[in-house]
Amino acid sequence: MLDAMQTGAPPLVQMDNIYKQFGGIHAVEGVSTDLYPGEVVGVLGHNGAGKSCLMRILSGAMRASSGQIHVNGAPADMKSPHDARAFGIETIYQTLALANHLDAPANLFMGRELRTRFGNLDEKRMLSEATEALRQLNPNFKNLREPVARLSGGQRQVIAIARAIYFQAKILIMDEPTAALGPSETAMVADLTLKLKQEGIGIFLISHDMADVFELCDRVMVMNKGRNVGAFRIEDVNKDDILSLIIKGTLPDDWEPRGNSR
Amino acid sequence: MTAPIEPPRIRFLPSGSTLHKLSAVITLALLIAVFSFTSPAFLSVNNGLTVLLQTSVIGLLAIGMTMVIITGGIDLSVGSILALSGVITGLTIKAGLPVVPAMGLGVLTGALCGFVNGLVISKMRITPFVATLGMMLIARGLALQLTGAAPISRLGEAFGTLGNGALFRIVEMQPNGFPKVIFPGIPYPAILLLVVAVLGWFLLQKRQIGRHIFSVGSNEEAARLSGVNVDRTKIWAYTASGALAGVAGMVLMSRLVTVQPNEGVMYELDAIAASVIGGASLMGGVGSISGSMIGAFIIGVLRNGLNMAGTSAFVQMIIIGIVVIGAVYIDQIRNKI
Ligand SMILES: Nc1ncnc2c1ncn2[C@@H]1O[C@H](COP(=O)(O)OP(=O)(O)O)[C@@H](O)[C@H]1O
Ligand SMILES: [Mg+2]
Numbered sequence: 020m021l022d023a024m025q026t027g028a029p030p031l032v033q034m035d036n037i038y039k040q041f042g043g044i045h046a047v048e049g050v051s052t053d054l055y056p057g058e059v060v061g062v063l064g065h066n067g068a069g070k071s072c073l074m075r076i077l078s079g080a081m082r083a084s085s086g087q088i089h090v091n092g093a094p095a096d097m098k099s100p101h102d103a104r105a106f107g108i109e110t111i112y113q114t115l116a117l118a119n120h121l122d123a124p125a126n127l128f129m130g131r132e133l134r135t136r137f138g139n140l141d142e143k144r145m146l147s148e149a150t151e152a153l154r155q156l157n158p159n160f161k162n163l164r165e166p167v168a169r170l171s172g173g174q175r176q177v178i179a180i181a182r183a184i185y186f187q188a189k190i191l192i193m194d195e196p197t198a199a200l201g202p203s204e205t206a207m208v209a210d211l212t213l214k215l216k217q218e219g220i221g222i223f224l225i226s227h228d229m230a231d232v233f234e235l236c237d238r239v240m241v242m243n244k245g246r247n248v249g250a251f252r253i254e255d256v257n258k259d260d261i262l263s264l265i266i267k268g269t270l271p272d273d274w275e276p277r278g279n280s281r
Numbered sequence: 282m283t284a285p286i287e288p289p290r291i292r293f294l295p296s297g298s299t300l301h302k303l304s305a306v307i308t309l310a311l312l313i314a315v316f317s318f319t320s321p322a323f324l325s326v327n328n329g330l331t332v333l334l335q336t337s338v339i340g341l342l343a344i345g346m347t348m349v350i351i352t353g354g355i356d357l358s359v360g361s362i363l364a365l366s367g368v369i370t371g372l373t374i375k376a377g378l379p380v381v382p383a384m385g386l387g388v389l390t391g392a393l394c395g396f397v398n399g400l401v402i403s404k405m406r407i408t409p410f411v412a413t414l415g416m417m418l419i420a421r422g423l424a425l426q427l428t429g430a431a432p433i434s435r436l437g438e439a440f441g442t443l444g445n446g447a448l449f450r451i452v453e454m455q456p457n458g459f460p461k462v463i464f465p466g467i468p469y470p471a472i473l474l475l476v477v478a479v480l481g482w483f484l485l486q487k488r489q490i491g492r493h494i495f496s497v498g499s500n501e502e503a504a505r506l507s508g509v510n511v512d513r514t515k516i517w518a519y520t521a522s523g524a525l526a527g528v529a530g531m532v533l534m535s536r537l538v539t540v541q542p543n544e545g546v547m548y549e550l551d552a553i554a555a556s557v558i559g560g561a562s563l564m565g566g567v568g569s570i571s572g573s574m575i576g577a578f579i580i581g582v583l584r585n586g587l588n589m590a591g592t593s594a595f596v597q598m599i600i601i602g603i604v605v606i607g608a609v610y611i612d613q614i615r616n617k618i
Binding site for chain 2: 100121130132134
């Protein structure tokens with residue numbers, strides 16, 4: 020799946036020299052990274068390292084102070100989440116960004132409601148499409164007409180993932196997608212991540228779970244105090260290397276590439 | 282993932298919002314029963330029409346207020362906007378404009394005030410409470426300044442049609458030359474309220490803007506991240522509220538056939554109370570037009586019945602205050618179960 024990298028096709032996403040300041044706080048400082056189709060790139064780091072900011076800049080939820088983003092080789096100026104979606108960028112947020120009072124179909128189609136010829140909400144079609152999209156991910160999905168506040172964390176995350184799939188994400192950002200989930204639900208999200216990757220979707224995955232990172236990621240990028248302190252193929256590092264980067268911002272002194280992939 | 286298979290839930294109770302509306306309707310019926318008992322004139326056709334007219338003004342305001350409250354906001358300026366709209370209509374009629382375009386201008390004035398509210402709230406990031414409190418003073422000040430605080434009267438018979446006219450009214454000339462009303466008809470304000478309520482329901486439940494109003498009120502950040510234009514949605518809601526305050530102003534001033542720049546003081550509180558009694562949550566994301574209409578009738582009936590029973594205006598305030606707190610309290614208990 021890393022063929023694209025070798026054939027020299029432009030990456031799905033290329034972020035160059037991204038900066039983000041809040042007053043005196045430098046949340047992101049000159050970070051560059053890229054993402055190819057069908058790969059999962061782990062974005063790792065302490066709380067406050069700037070991971071969410073970097074991803075929010077890519078998803079149009081936040082404007083960078085400076086820096087460039089290219090999608091499929093073409094410059095992409097993400098002024099709003101709406102713009103980002105036009106580039107096929109979908110995001111699954113750490114905080115399960117759903118409207119609690121609305122039901123699953125309303126949440127799945129939020130901001131992109133289906134409408135009839137007369138411009139009215141097409142509730143029937145939204146319900147049937149949502150039912151199909153949700154059942155594909157979880158055959159047991161029930162209570163489609165309940166406010167999502169009454170659903171479990173796993174079911175809520177299924178809605179967020181179904182939203183990305185339904186709208187045919189090319190680039191998926193998962194910001195701690197399992198932070199609010201139990202073990203079996205976490206396993207389900209991991210399965211889905213692999214499935215999406217096989218379909219050629221490029222995924223940025225923010226996670227604190229080392230087991231997940233080594234199971235799912237092809238490459239990792241470690242952030243420390245807003246800086247990119249290391250980007251590696253997953254074969255070239257082990258857990259201790261990554262933890263050292265996360266905590267100290269540097270590799271262990273005796274480090275050399277561990278993999279035999281190059 | 283293997284989710285436990287849930288047994289189908291047996292529904293012997295109506296859902297939360299239906300339950301709330303049901304209890305509001307029962308409250309309304311109880312009020313009517315009690316007032317019919319205490320003052321015999323309460324249940325007359327004429328008094329029914331009076332209640333309908335009083336309620337139509339609160340009801341029109343409550344429709345706009347409900348939309349604003351669902352976005353998680355509040356509009357304290359509707360009473361003042363109502364007065365300013367009336368003043369603009371009165372002044373332009375005096376300047377020679379026919380009644381219909383003058384009224385159109387009045388409603389437009391209301392919409393403009395609401396639009397400014399929306400801009401201040403979404404673009405300047407001023408909280409709705411403060412922004413509309415400011416507009417409350419600005420619009421009232423303008424209304425008083427433009428008129429020198431004096432009422433504008435002698436606006437012509439046509440100006441009184443909206444507030445005093447009725448559909449299907451049957452009047453018979455008696456031999457003594459005096460007209461006799463056989464059937465009082467359906468007052469225009471009541472028809473207007475019904476039309477606006479149906480339109481409001483349609484927009485909230487069937488159109489994208491309505492869905493966005495609920496999304497923004499339920500989780501503003503989620504709505505924004507999902508690509509909902511949050512600013513536009515809020516501006517829309519406040520503009521609608523302002524425009525409906527203008528419409529309510531037309532009804533009220535037309536009913537009096539006089540423009541009073543100091544009309545409508547504290548009407549915003551009645552409108553908020555109507556929405557809240559009808560089940561709208563000041564936290565946003567919850568509310569309905571039908572509930573707010575029931576709420577408006579509860580307040581209308583309460584005011585009228587207490588008047589008929591000779592209760593002073595001060596005691597009325599106390600009672601309505603208790604009713605509002607009670608309605609919200611019951612709602613909270615209901616949500617905890
Ligand atoms: N909207 C904001 N305003 C001010 N500071 C912010 C904002 N968002 C993030 N920050 C700051 O930027 C830094 C990076 O935050 P974040 O990207 O959320 O970290 P991470 O996701 O890696 O835990 C933190 O110091 C945080 O306090
Ligand atoms: Mg984060």
